Amino acid sequence: MSVEIPQDILDSLTRVKMPSGASERQVNQVIDIAGHKVPVYTTSSLVLGSGAAGLRAAVELKRKGVDVTVATSAMFGGTSACSGSDKQTLHTAGTSNRGDDFVQLGQDISSGGAMDKDTAYIEGADSLRAFSSLQYMGLPLPQDRFGAVLRYQTDHDEVGRATSCGPRTSRLMVKVLCEEAIRLGVDFMKGTTGIQILKEERDGELKSSGLIAIKRTDETNEFGLIVILCDKLVLATGGPGELYRDSVYPKNCFGSLGMALEAGIEAVNLTESQFGIGTRRTEFPWNLSGTYVQVLPYIYSLDKEGNEHNFLADYYRTTQELVSNVFRKGYQWPFHATRMLDYGSSLVDLAIFIESSKGHTIFMDFNRNPQMVPGENEFSLKRLDDDVRTYLVNNEALQDLPIDRLRRMNPLAIELYKMHGHDISEKPLPFNVSNQHMNGGVEVDIWAQSSLKACYAIGEVSGTHGVTRPGGAALNAGQVFGTRCADHIASVGASTPETSEIKTQENTIAAVLAELTNAVGNEKQPSTDEVRDIIQNRMSDNAGFICDKDNALKALLDTQTFNRKLEKGLSIKTSRHAASYFQWRQTALSAEAVLNCLNRYINSDGGSRGARALCSKHGSEIPETRMGKLNEYRFIAEKDEHKSEKIIIKLDPKTNDFVTCTKDIREMEDPGSIFFEKNWGNYLTEKIYDKGFKHR
Known part of the structure; x- marks a missing residue:
């Protein structure tokens, strides 16, 4: 029986009001370096990033009596607070009517390969602690009347371990974690962007000792440059969201992968990302998974003359096959090469890619049912594959139009777009296939420690996910390892540095100040806008989900040449653009690292898997459509031996070149x-x- 949800409840789950009243960390001392006055802050532990993972680490550190500060570029401007999907998923050990087996859960999480088995087990076993404490802090996870959390099936999940608070699950997680951090008295540094990790040698071993950062509101020097000294550093900045032009990340989500690479920290599996359908970044970026496609909207394109094309009808043999695979994009949302075969759901992604390459704009219309395949039956809710029909019947979603089916199953999905100025009950959504998540990142151990002592990495910047992961497992991983890194830091101890310790770093800080001074108005070097366009276009065109071996090599060589030029600096308009100077240089470095790993994988006879299809005339797999085989998109099959290894990459400080190797999981x-x-x-x-x- 359908339940009408009052508007105030819908508003509370979409228009999420974020907390205020966080205490601000105070400067310890202002010192003179190279003719500039530089504020110095000290803290025992520094968490860089205020998303769900970073706030979890801060809360747990504070609970354990560790002095902690959270530095953040934008308090509620990252992917946790601003990204989502139809009913954004939190994937944890099943607590519904069957319980769960942690060993099996770990095997399921790591089943795509290239993921450490101990990490996968930890994410399963520790998920209940993370999950229950979120409930305790007030996260409104839905339950039945017996107290069991409501569950459903998501991508790369055959059991049904997913749950959700609606489209803004991660924003609600940020909300309750931030409220807890404020209650505990955690200090924050708002408008603060890390630009370089400080290191020092102790007992013959390099360790992190702090951070050079740009604080937007600080006018002590012209660049807003500050130094934060800390005993323990936790990177929790999210993924490299500016790496691709076709991206569903919120704008200005740079992450800290490039900064970590510059510091010589090892990274892993940078070949692995997630790509999927979502609304375009130029409007309101959002993943179109789950009920957005399970209500069976009409997907079509418009050419430059405004002519409409029912283009999916060229790819599937029957109307029933077409609409059933559109539906399956709901829980098979990320592109996967093997699903292009046998008329599977990723053939939808390939069709969109081909149609977009013609210059056509793709739309999703919730006010029209799918159009039929020529010469076939018209669309009917009575003619669906069994899994599709069963799902819609069980959810009482057999209304005449997609918008009414969506209103029945997930009215929050409608409210979300309405809040951002697009009423999908009135007009279609333009969308495309975009980069959504990096599964690789900083290489860490079971306590989230990186290869640089005293530096930890959690959340998306941490490369723990392997090739595939169940939808929502990333949110869980950030909570699990936010807690575990706090456990480890509390055990080994974290002391607050003295401001006098900055003397060992003065030459490094002076070099950064000189670099920024040289960058202002430097017309000899590329501008940050030029770097953005070159890198994003190159990555989307040559390292997206459809990838060609020869183009990938050329993209790497071109990026290496470009980055050698950037070693002489970039150009920024004014001194207040100092943060973007480092963000774009480090994004270009991240692009080189990704392409380096991708080419190593290709040259080791690597095949197509989670992130992308590696197309080659020598490939053994050919996507087939109603109109015939797509020989142009013949691709190489994945080899089993690559599932048991990871690709490690590190910047050699002597040559400033990347060095790659493989390591067994x-x-x-x-x-x-x-x-x-x-x-x-x-x-x-x-x-x-x-x-x-x-x-x-």
Whole structure:
């Protein structure tokens, strides 16, 4: 029986009001460096990023009595606060009517390959702690009347471990975590962008010792440059959202991958991303997964003359096959090369790619049902594949039009676009296939430690996800490893540095100031706008979800040449553009790293998998359509041996060139052999946090 949801409830779950009243970290000292006055802040632990993962780390550190500061470019401007989908997913151990098996859950999470087995097990086992504490903090996760959380199936998930608070699940997570951080007295530094990681040598080993940053509101020097000294640094900045032109990331989400690479920190699996359908970045970027496609809207294109094309009808053999695969994009949202075969759901993505390359604009219309394949039956809700028909019947979504089916199943999905000035009950949505998430990132251990001592990475900047992951597993991973890095930092200890320790960093800071001074109005070097256009166009055109071996190599060589030029600097209009100077240089470096890894993978006979199809005339797999085989998109099949290894990349400080290698994935020890009496002492004495510790 359908339930009418009052407007005030719909508003509360879409127009999420964020908290205020956070305390601001105060400057410790202002010092003179190279003729500039530079503010210096000190803190025991610094979390860079105020998304769901970063706030989780800050909350857990504060609870454990560790002095912590959160530095953020935009308090509620990152992907956690601004991104989502129809009913944005949180994927955790199933707590509905069947319970869950952590071993099986870990195997399911890592089933796509190139993911450490111990990491996958941890994400499953620790998900209940993260999940329950979010409920405790007030996250409105839906339940049945018996207290079991309502669940559904999402992409790369055959069990149904997904749940949601609606389109703005991660924003609601940010809200409750920020409220908890404010309640605990966590200090914040707003408008603060990290630009360089500081390092020092202790006991013959390099460790992170702080951060050079740009603070927009600080006018102590012309650039807003400040220094934050810390004993422990947690990177929680999200993914490199400005890497692609065709992107569903909110604008200005740069992440800190490039900054980590510049610091010589190892990264992993940069070949692996997620691409899927979403509304365009020039309007309101949003993923069109779940119910947006499960209500079976009409997908069509318009050419430059305004002529309409029912282009999907050229790809599928019957109307039923077409609409059923549009539906499956709901829980098979990310592109996957194998789903282009046998008239699968990723053939939709390929069709959109081909249609867009003609200069046509793609639309999703919720006021019209899908048009028929020529010579075939017209669309009918009675002629659907069994899985599609069963889903719609179970959810009482057999209304005449897609908009009415969507209003029945997910009215929040309509409200979300209305809030951003687009009423999908009145007009179609323009959309495309875009880059949405990086599954690779900084290489970390089971406590989220990077290869640089005292520097941790959590959330999307951390490369823990492997090739595929269930939808919403990334939100869970950020919560799990935000908690685990706090556990580890509290165990090993974090002391507050003295401001006098900045003396060892003065030459580094002076070099940054000189670089920025040289950049202002420097017409000899490329501008940040030029860097943006060159890098984003090159990545979307040559390293997107449809990829050609020869083009990938040329893109790498061109990017290497371009980045050698950028070593002499970029051009910025004024001193107040200092942050963008580093953000775009580091984005260009990230592009080179991705292309480097991609070419290594291709040259090792790597095949098509989660992120992209590697097209080649020597490929063994050919997508087929109603009109015939698409030989132009023949692609190389994935090889099983690549599932058990990761691609590691690191910048060589001597040559300033990238070095890549492969590493076997970490296996998971048998949890059945970890006995209570034998291991309780390891917990009590905190031996479980020791480097290299294994249960006996």
